[in-house]
Amino acid sequence: MIAFRDFFSAVKGGPEGIDQALVASNEWLLRSGVTPLNIETLTKATGGGLVNATSRDIGVRVWYVVGAAG
Numbered sequence: 001m002i003a004f005r006d007f008f009s010a011v012k013g014g015p016e017g018i019d020q021a022l023v024a025s026n027e028w029l030l031r032s033g034v035t036p037l038n039i040e041t042l043t044k045a046t047g048g049g050l051v052n053a054t055s056r057d058i059g060v061r062v063w064y065v066v067g068a069a070g
Contacts, residue, residue, distance in 0.1 A: 001066045002037060008059035021059040036065040
C-alpha cells in the first residue's frame with residue numbers, strides 16, 4: 001500500500017516558507033524511517049483566467065510505502 005503526508009509552509013508566500021516545509025519533511029523522514037517513493041511540490045494557483053493566473057509554492061507532499069509488500 002502507498003500513502004502520502006503533506007507538509008505546509010509556516011510562512012505564507014515566501015521562499016523561506018517552502019524551506020520550512022522541506023526541513024519538516026526531512027525531519028519526519030528521519031524519525032519515521034520510511035523510504036519516500038516520490039516528493040512533490042504543492043502549489044496554489046491564484047488569479048483569474050489564463051493570462052492573470054499565478055502560482056506559489058505552499059509545501060511538499062511525500063509519497064511512501066505503508067506495510068510489507070506481498
